[in-house]
Amino acid sequence: MGKYELLAKDIIKNVGGKDNIISLSHCVTRLRFNLKDESLANDQVLKNMDGIITVMHSAGQYQVVIGNHVPQVYEDVCKSAKITSTSSVVKEKKMSFKEKALDLITGIMMPSIALLCACGMLKGLNSILSYMGLYSNADGIYVLFNAIGDSVFYFLPIVLGYNMAKKIDMNPFIGLMIGASLCYPTLNGVDVNLFGYVINATYTSTLLPVILIVAIAKPLETFFNRVIPDMVKTFITPMLVLLISVSLGFVVIGPIANMISNAITATVLYVYQLNPVIAGLLVGGLWQVLIIFGVHIVLVVLCITNIASGTPDPILAFTTFVTFTTTGMVFAIWLKTKDKALKQIALPAWISGIFGVTEPAIYGVLLPRMKQFVLSCFSGALAGAATAIFGLKYHTMAGMGIFEIPALLDPSQPGTSLVRCLIVTVIAFVIGFFVSFITYKDEDISADESQGQISTKNGKEVISSPMTGTLKSLDQVKDAAFAEGALGKGISIIPSEGNVIAPFDCTVIALFPTKHAIGLLSDKGCEVLIHIGMDTVQLEGKYFETYVKQGDKVKKGDLLISFDKEAIVKEGYSLDTPILVTNTKDYLDIVVAKDSNSSINAGEDLIVVL
Template identity: 55%
Template structure:
């Protein structure tokens, strides 16, 4: 177990326990969970946890933002939870097409992004070494370093084959072999006649052909596994898949995918060519917002396709300036603020920002200050436009922050391209610094509101449902029964109605209507979770009678549900009633047993 064992245990406990985790992957800065039921995750606790920057719930993923040490945290989380961390065997859940597409893209490309960036950095460093005369590109060492830098790009279909098959549920080694077959040296760029058709194609340094071919190959592999006898399927199935898919991939899927890739790149270049400055400013303005949403890979992929095809990508340089604007801004705030807590957050945030990891800067510094985040977006737009004016481009995929500079070195004009890249880096940092230094002011600390108390000793939570009391430890969900979400009690309902257990405010109403969060007028946070795994119904059988933000009185109807139809579909309707801020009380005492009616005393909270 690594040094993040405690953090890993806390994360697993607060996402609802390992039983609530369907799959887990990670990108450069965040853990990307797919959970069975996001409503039982203790999001606020996670957001305030040491070692966690923030939590994002987007595109069907529960994203816990960690920072640039996420690979180490990921390994410990996987070990604590006893999961593989690749999501390959995750059960299928019904999701929107956009959510499923983003999940697949992330699963295929993210595992190799780090090595891809490392290869790009090495390519740039090799150019610099040759430029200053330290290591000639024609020397033996120069040739070996070039091989180390170029291998990932040249044989990228092999890497993609492994990742794609693993993500789609196929044999990843079969995927690697199919990718290697596409890269087979003697079939690149020559006329090959197959069934009377002549095809001339090159698949080294490509992306789309292997990705598209993987969907077909995995489909065929899974189909064959169902009909080929177990005694021979280990070698017969791969043989058939390779024999079928390579000709189809080489002659049909590959050429079509390459044409599609060319079309996408031409569209990007066309939009950029229409008004380079406007396109760059708009992309730079939106970039940090896309990073927050966790869907920035959708922008990166077409650009990466262009780089793979050997086409310089000015928009990659535009994206790169945003981290420096953010870093400059946070550095200025660190200098100006008198708030000790903010100073402690800002120091590591601007240091990590130098290396392109901006989530700590965004979530810890600029976003909580509202205006500052918006100003960094405008500053990024200015820096993005300047990038175009200076003519900075990316020539290979490199890292983030200062590590992107080697990727902006053009071997045909190494000195000139390096100079403008450094000028842009400094200018973007200065833009962010000046904006924040001029505009930032510490917020006046608001007086803490006086908490209203019904009595000095206790508060009573009544039963929101009619039914039979079930001790919390007997609930068939570890997140509830282990008390990870707080103390409470459960009721097996005999009537499909949920009412307010106290006077208060509806703070959370999940879109699926199966879970309601209420904060009482005295500050008690109550979670009512109707049934087990009922999130899968996506609201079917539930009807909400309130909306988020509504003030309610004890006994007001919150949600009704079709109790008979839900039982017929096989769902347990045992409903936990949890005090999620249990730590704020001396004790939470169960005061009911047997059967309860609506409004009966259920829990007593001792202050």
């Protein structure tokens, strides 16, 4: 198992168990489940898990938003649930036509998106290096890099044929061979006389023909598997399926599919040419809404259709710099807010946004503040308009965020394209930054923050300090179990007084006979351990006095334990007192209200659990 084994097992449990999973795929940031019964999934538990950003119900799928480490989580979920690439299941869940269509598109395209992006980035890099004069387009290294970058687009029918076959539960290698047949050199761009008709078609770098042909092949495979004897059907069925589907596809389905693809491309370009700026405003403004509903894949497919046909795509280009407006807004909020919990969320959100992963920014920062989210859509619209004004288009696929820029480099003028991309990047970031910097206010921070109070808008619960003293970070405690966080996250206090009070309304769930440590369970489910001193268990209760017993319910501020501070120190023991949240894994983060070496009074807010 991998590093996300525990998270994977928790996800499986809370989507209703492995028996509730029909199928599983993933995109760049999300696990995409098809579940038999979505009502068995526990949305709230999943949303509160460390490592999960949010949960979405969209496109007939149950989507668990993870972030940019989703491939590793996906791998561990598959291992834990025993999901394999060849798993075949009966789809019992009823979906609407729209949900089925989106689910099919996702299943076909998502497994290969990363590969398309990787090859596109290589093509962009090749153009830049050639433009810089490191080598010419006649050199062997240019030809080699270009071949690697072009390969996935040229042989796209092979990739999509395999994906399509897997998605509709047929032999994926039949789908692969259908795609390979369509790419065979002597059949493309030449006159082929078939059944008295002369066919001249090109299927390399196409998307729709192979999908439709594999769709026809599925019922053929089902029929032949049913009627052909078991002893020969393993090779007779594929032979007959390929013979019929490829012949029919090459003569009839393929030409029709190419006409449809060309019509889609022409429609997209027509809309763009009507008014590029308005088109940029609309697409840029709606992009984050499409992400929230998980249907942004539709624009990606349109882009791939255009690129594969050799036509630069303007539509997806409008979305490229929305990432930077979002990043700019969250960066401004991070700088401006005094809410420690929000700062903890915003910091990784704007950093990941630079690299194109904006879900943490959207779900963690902007959506909870609807005004900021609406403004982010407005800012994204301006970024889309700027993209149109500078005439930027997608020439290949590429990565996300800063790694998306190579996709916008025109091979005929890569230097000019790069300068324009950098200008629009700055424009987008500055628009987002100033919109939030001017409009954002910490409206939910309490008035007495200066006395150590912190906002609970973004948190689950606040833990007050159980004692008066000086804060000390856990990694400075001379005990490996505490210092390494093995028992939970939190803070240590060097007490200046000898009393321990209840940090919230709670139940005493553990009280050590030696009286040096106490475990508490808050009414909201937070588990806290207060451990007075290091190795003080050896005092066997000497110098300690307890005022509660295990099972007691207590109120915030009630006296729990008192101890003789001076006597314990005189015995040679350290009074470093860790305050730990022992069920840390149930929360997104544990945020301490004050910095180390700060003084704190009993009853002041100490920790917020998110």
